[in-house]
Amino acid sequence: MLVVLAHPETGSFNGHWADASADAAAREGHRVLRSDLCAMSFDAVESADHYAQHVSGELFDPLKAQQSHADSRLLPGVIQREIEKVRSADWLIFHFPLWWFAPPAVLKGWFDRVFVHGLLHTVEQRFDHGLCKGKKALFCVTTGATDAECAFNGKEGDVQMLLWPSAYTLRYLGFTVLTHKLVHGVHGYFEGCEQQQLESRLSTVLQQQAGLIKGFDTRDTLQFNTDSHFDAHGTLKKESPGLSSFIRHNR
Numbered sequence: 001m002l003v004v005l006a007h008p009e010t011g012s013f014n015g016h017w018a019d020a021s022a023d024a025a026a027r028e029g030h031r032v033l034r035s036d037l038c039a040m041s042f043d044a045v046e047s048a049d050h051y052a053q054h055v056s057g058e059l060f061d062p063l064k065a066q067q068s069h070a071d072s073r074l075l076p077g078v079i080q081r082e083i084e085k086v087r088s089a090d091w092l093i094f095h096f097p098l099w100w101f102a103p104p105a106v107l108k109g110w111f112d113r114v115f116v117h118g119l120l121h122t123v124e125q126r127f128d129h130g131l132c133k134g135k136k137a138l139f140c141v142t143t144g145a146t147d148a149e150c151a152f153n154g155k156e157g158d159v160q161m162l163l164w165p166s167a168y169t170l171r172y173l174g175f176t177v178l179t180h181k182l183v184h185g186v187h188g189y190f191e192g193c194e195q196q197q198l199e200s201r202l203s204t205v206l207q208q209q210a211g212l213i214k215g216f217d218t219r220d221t222l223q224f225n226t227d228s229h230f231d232a233h234g235t236l237k238k239e240s241p242g243l244s245s246f247i248r249h250n251r
């Protein structure tokens, strides 16, 4: 299992939650790999500077640079190592807080740089034919906002929709994505009784993480349209189901 943490503070709830996942997986006999992106000072910004063969002044095409450097085995060491971790793990678990209605930038940058064109996806090998087919991924996410605010019609936006682009990134690569594990109302501004209630709620989440890891293989999965649901233009066929607010039929 690969445990990815996108939080700058290992002593945060997210940090402890990632540790709980890693510990539980190890106790279950899994080989546990970790990517603590901030502790690694992972550079989330894709740029020409990462590519040894890029000629200064020439147009930088990220997909082509990724592919050519993968072909010539000249990807940066950190990217090669992250790719190896993704390849060797059957299960991936991502721990992160919601920041500005999205995962922290370091995780988006990890997707941008690690999901290398030519190694983890190609034009022919994506979606139903994705190279990560058979692997499972889970997002464990905290929000400062409450359950109601993060729900359908909630003031902070439906968190299922906010996480859809990230989940779909994994679906693009072929992953099966499990239903998200969400913990709401996590922030440092509670006092007194409310703070005690939060601490007790969070400690329950940590205690229950072993059960979540045990049930990883049987956890419900997110539903995505299959390739056959689209016509030759890539448009959802009339008879295909609209499974998300992002790919839907006109009412």
Ligand SMILES: Cc1cc2nc3c(=O)[nH]c(=O)nc-3n(C[C@H](O)[C@H](O)[C@H](O)COP(=O)(O)O)c2cc1C
Binding pocket: 007, 012, 013, 014, 015, 097, 098, 099, 100, 101, 102, 142, 143, 144, 145, 146, 156, 186, 187, 188
């Ligand atoms: C830059 C930043 C942006 C944030 N944006 C959101 C947000 O869009 N929605 C939300 O519910 N909480 C937001 N929060 C609150 C965090 O989600 C919350 O502090 C975090 O989940 C707490 O987990 P931690 O104790 O592990 O840091 C934001 C926090 C920061 C620092």
